[in-house]
Amino acid sequence: MSQFVDECQLNVRGGDGGAGCVSFRREGPVAMGGPNGGDGGAGGDVWLVADHNVSSLLAFRDHPHRRATNGAHGKGKDLHGRTGESLDIRVPIGTVAYDMYSGERLAELNAQGDRWQAAAGGRGGRGNHRFLSNQRRAPKFAEQGEHGEERWLKLELKLMADVALVGFPNVGKSTLISVISAAKPKIANYPFTTLEPNLGVVSLDDDTNFVVADIPGLIEGASDGKGLGHQFLRHVERARVLCLLIDLAPVDGTPPQEQLDVLLRELGAYQPDLLERPRLAVGTKADVIRPEEVAALGWDGPVMSAVTGDGVRPVVGQLASLVDEARRADEQPDPSVIVLRPEPVGAVVERIADGEYRIVGRDVERAVALNDVTTPEALAYIDQRLERLGVPRLLTRAGAEEGDVIWIGEFSFDYQPGT
Numbered sequence: 247m248s249q250f251v252d253e254c255q256l257n258v259r260g261g262d263g264g265a266g267c268v269s270f271r272r273e274g275p276v277a278m279g280g281p282n283g284g285d286g287g288a289g290g291d292v293w294l295v296a297d298h299n300v301s302s303l304l305a306f307r308d309h310p311h312r313r314a315t316n317g318a319h320g321k322g323k324d325l326h327g328r329t330g331e332s333l334d335i336r337v338p339i340g341t342v343a344y345d346m347y348s349g350e351r352l353a354e355l356n357a358q359g360d361r362w363q364a365a366a367g368g369r370g371g372r373g374n375h376r377f378l379s380n381q382r383r384a385p386k387f388a389e390q391g392e393h394g395e396e397r398w399l400k401l402e403l404k405l406m407a408d409v410a411l412v413g414f415p416n417v418g419k420s421t422l423i424s425v426i427s428a429a430k431p432k433i434a435n436y437p438f439t440t441l442e443p444n445l446g447v448v449s450l451d452d453d454t455n456f457v458v459a460d461i462p463g464l465i466e467g468a469s470d471g472k473g474l475g476h477q478f479l480r481h482v483e484r485a486r487v488l489c490l491l492i493d494l495a496p497v498d499g500t501p502p503q504e505q506l507d508v509l510l511r512e513l514g515a516y517q518p519d520l521l522e523r524p525r526l527a528v529g530t531k532a533d534v535i536r537p538e539e540v541a542a543l544g545w546d547g548p549v550m551s552a553v554t555g556d557g558v559r560p561v562v563g564q565l566a567s568l569v570d571e572a573r574r575a576d577e578q579p580d581p582s583v584i585v586l587r588p589e590p591v592g593a594v595v596e597r598i599a600d601g602e603y604r605i606v607g608r609d610v611e612r613a614v615a616l617n618d619v620t621t622p623e624a625l626a627y628i629d630q631r632l633e634r635l636g637v638p639r640l641l642t643r644a645g646a647e648e649g650d651v652i653w654i655g656e657f658s659f660d661y662q663p664g665t
């Protein structure tokens with residue numbers, strides 16, 4: 247079993263758009279014919295794609311930067327730049343993407359093939375032929391390409407186990423998974439042997455198999471972060487069925503029912519609906535205690551010994567049918583990719599100092615991103631665009647006054663209301 251890494255940071259960046267081109271036809275003796283500068287190609291997007299062949303987020307630890315290809319610049323003779331190649335990043339099923347800084351949950355990829363656009367490529371800049379108009383016969387400007395979107399993500403993998411083995415440290419969780427599946431976790435006679443979850447596939451016959459997760463031991467106070475705390479409870483969240491293991495011969499003598507009560511209390515305190523999950527509680531280490539002693543402890547649930555194998559089969563059978571029922575109940579179409587990222591809309595005016603404002607927004611930034619903003623025709627174009635995007639109204643509302651400095655990207659101008 248490969249090492250299990252269930253959290254990583256990832257920097258994604260869409261490709262930059264190519265710049266539009268400024269170029270004019272050469273028509274015989276006419277030095278400057280009509281404009282024929284091609285558009286820049288769009289940058290490639292970055293996608294996360296759920297793939298069951300990927301089982302951990304390990305690969306991202308060493309290579310946290312992923313970017314798509316840039317679009318090519320436009321050229322003369324109306325040659326458009328080639329579109330940048332998009333990048334598909336394969337992630338395990340059950341990957342949840344968060345914004346690393348805000349912690350906001352952005353998307354969940356729950357089923358094979360689910361795709362989520364993690365970073366959009368920048369749009370290509372328009373070539374000068376696009377700015378031809380009756381007033382503008384020879385536009386000497388073109389748009390710059392837009393930068394690709396960039397962001398830091400935190401990816402988290404929730405185990406997609408069918409059954410989670412829940413129990414105090416040392417009750418025999420790892421021993422059980424080692425006898426019912428091919429998983430070979432470390433087993434030892436001390437608490438907290440298991441520090442990272444192990445997954446194992448249990449096969450009953452060709453059609454019946456389910457995934458069991460052996461997770462680190464749970465102790466009282468885990469829901470407050472004690473022991474290995476929340477980290478573990480998180481792994482329980484996705485399991486359809488809980489198998490609670492109860493030590494029939496614990497070193498500290500905690501009676502079975504009390505163990506069960508503590509486990510349930512911790513699960514419920516972490517997330518109340520964990521108590522709604524189908525569950526099976528089983529007494530372990532039955533080989534070291536006589537049946538009448540078990541009865542005297544007040545335990546009347548199933549018992550087993552992972553060491554001798556006694557009672558293991560019926561337990562596996564019961565788990566299989568609980569899993570089967572839960573899977574059936576689950577079969578209504580999965581919401582699959584849950585995308586929670588709101589699309590940015592319009593432009594926003596921020597006051598950055600006395601008499602100084604900044605306008606932020608994709609369209610306004612694009613309006614001023616020209617290769618040359620010094621020509622009167624380019625300035626006239628910018629004016630027209632900003633007007634159409636409602637910028638004067640936004641500035642008035644924000645309290646801007648004549649002579650104030652307005653910034654959009656790298657571009658700044660003095661505010662002249664009503665012009």
Ligand SMILES: Nc1nc2c(ncn2[C@@H]2O[C@H](COP(=O)(O)OP(=O)(O)OP(=O)(O)O)[C@@H](O)[C@H]2O)c(=O)[nH]1
Binds near residue numbers: 414436462463553
């Ligand atoms: N006699 C007996 N001993 C068992 C049985 N199952 C496990 N043990 C022993 O109990 C000890 C702990 O077993 P593990 O499987 O490592 O327990 P665990 O629940 O995974 O423990 P943590 O990973 O620390 O939470 C080991 O010494 C095992 O050999 C059993 O059925 N009978």
Ligand SMILES: [Mg+2]
Binds near residue numbers: 439
């Ligand atoms: Mg263990």
